[in-house]
Amino acid sequence: MAMVSIENNLSPPETLQKLSESLTSLLPLLSQLADIIPRDALLWKLKLLKSGAAYANSRLHAVQAEVLFLASGKDNLLPSGEEADRLFKGLKNCRVRYFKENGHTLLLEDGVNLLSVIKGANMYRRGRQRDFVTDYLPPTLSEFKKTFDEDHKLFHLALSPVMMSTLTNGKIVRGLAGVPDQGPVLFVGYHALMGIELSPLYEEFLREKNTIVRGMAHPMLFGSKYETSRQESSRLDTVSMYGGLPVTPINMYRLFERNQYVLLYPGGAREALHRKGEEYKLFWPDQPEFVRMAARFGVTVVPFGFVGEDDILELVLDYNDQKNIPYLREWIESINKDGQRVRDSVKGEEGNQDMHIPAIVPKVPGRFYYLFGKPIKMEGMNNVLTDRESANEVYLHIKSEVEDAMAYLQRKREEDPYRSIAQRAVYQATQGVSARVPTFEP
Numbered sequence: 001m002a003m004v005s006i007e008n009n010l011s012p013p014e015t016l017q018k019l020s021e022s023l024t025s026l027l028p029l030l031s032q033l034a035d036i037i038p039r040d041a042l043l044w045k046l047k048l049l050k051s052g053a054a055y056a057n058s059r060l061h062a063v064q065a066e067v068l069f070l071a072s073g074k075d076n077l078l079p080s081g082e083e084a085d086r087l088f089k090g091l092k093n094c095r096v097r098y099f100k101e102n103g104h105t106l107l108l109e110d111g112v113n114l115l116s117v118i119k120g121a122n123m124y125r126r127g128r129q130r131d132f133v134t135d136y137l138p139p140t141l142s143e144f145k146k147t148f149d150e151d152h153k154l155f156h157l158a159l160s161p162v163m164m165s166t167l168t169n170g171k172i173v174r175g176l177a178g179v180p181d182q183g184p185v186l187f188v189g190y191h192a193l194m195g196i197e198l199s200p201l202y203e204e205f206l207r208e209k210n211t212i213v214r215g216m217a218h219p220m221l222f223g224s225k226y227e228t229s230r231q232e233s234s235r236l237d238t239v240s241m242y243g244g245l246p247v248t249p250i251n252m253y254r255l256f257e258r259n260q261y262v263l264l265y266p267g268g269a270r271e272a273l274h275r276k277g278e279e280y281k282l283f284w285p286d287q288p289e290f291v292r293m294a295a296r297f298g299v300t301v302v303p304f305g306f307v308g309e310d311d312i313l314e315l316v317l318d319y320n321d322q323k324n325i326p327y328l329r330e331w332i333e334s335i336n337k338d339g340q341r342v343r344d345s346v347k348g349e350e351g352n353q354d355m356h357i358p359a360i361v362p363k364v365p366g367r368f369y370y371l372f373g374k375p376i377k378m379e380g381m382n383n384v385l386t387d388r389e390s391a392n393e394v395y396l397h398i399k400s401e402v403e404d405a406m407a408y409l410q411r412k413r414e415e416d417p418y419r420s421i422a423q424r425a426v427y428q429a430t431q432g433v434s435a436r437v438p439t440f441e442p
Contacts, residue, residue, distance in 0.1 A: 120237030305405025311366020
């Protein structure tokens with residue numbers, strides 16, 4: 001009411017002054033509230049509200065609908081954080097996104113996009129049941145800028161990732177010119193520690209190819225079992241927003257049907273959560289899991305290698321170390337007790353790796369290097385569909401291509417004059433932060 005008569009084009013000090021005067025002028029009207037709302041009527045309304053709240057609270061346990069609760073950490077009008085704690089316990093299908101730096105008018109404040117929150121929490125759906133393939137909404141331009149021009153900008157700037165691809169004639173070039181322009185395409189490669197290679201990869205494909213790469217990931221990353229009532233938006237929300245979905249045969253099948261770009265890590269969690277001294281080692285199962293499906297749809301397979309994790313991270317406590325610490329061992333066992341298993345039929349360590357969080361410390365940033373190998377067209381390989389030995393040969397060939405790509409990058413990065421962050425900083429200081437930093441000659 002006080003703001004109604006204040007012009008919009010005033011400076012902040014003038015607006016504050018006008019607001020103060022307007023509020024002061026409203027004070028004499030407060031005495032008339034007793035005539036508008038008599039004391040007995042107000043008490044009756046409050047009792048009615050209390051009764052209604054008690055009725056609703058007694059039936060919260062029966063609510064089956066999915067609920068997404070947005071709570072603010074600095075809400076000085078209503079304690080939404082405490083309310084999130086209560087409803088998270090009372091509702092069966094409640095998920096919370098907690099914004100600790102925001103206030104009461106959450107959806108009116110800068111940096112909060114409701115659709116982005118819904119997509120990141122995997123709560124958007126077109127029908128009665130959630131469908132990770134058809135429900136997916138690509139990021140908008142504003143979401144892209146928020147992610148890569150703000151949130152991840154310093155990370156990518158410090159790493160200055162190098163993307164290279166291989167043309168059909170075998171020539172290696174910088175950029176993604178060697179990657180097919182149309183799907184279906186299956187990218188198969190090495191899964192670095194904690195998936196740190198994903199963010200620059202997503203950005204490059206959006207900038208250069210204007211396309212989303214649908215990454216197949218462990219189903220545990222998309223559930224709410226381990227979330228809390230103070231769950232903040234996290235890197236997992238970003239994975240969902242940029243195309244991540246649970247790795248299942250049916251999801252891959254339907255993506256190929258729609259000519260999508262699909263990203264698959266055969267090494268899975270075992271590779272992404274590897275132990276000390278296992279950098280750039282592949283942990284692929286013995287059976288050719290994806291080859292037959294790729295042949296059936298005539299998919300183009302692009303093997304790729306990545307190196308650079310040893311330049312920025314040092315693994316301090318791996319899985320073996322944590323299993324020797326009683327508290328951590330019990331925590332690992334508790335989160336994996338009822339967790340969804342992906343490869344029950346696969347024996348050995350390539351099977352179902354226990355999910356855990358390795359302890360890592362950052363190092364002086366080196367550089368990320370990616371090499372997308374020569375595309376392998378599966379169209380016409382009918383022998384792969386019926387002959388297990390032929391399928392296995394193709395599978396081993398793809399695996400060797402990934403290993404060769406990593407060996408090539410490890411060797412060639414020694415020739416990069418800008419591998420050190422110091423040299424890159426000097427170059428960008430003279431050429432501008434948006435300038436593409438040179439690297440070795442392919």
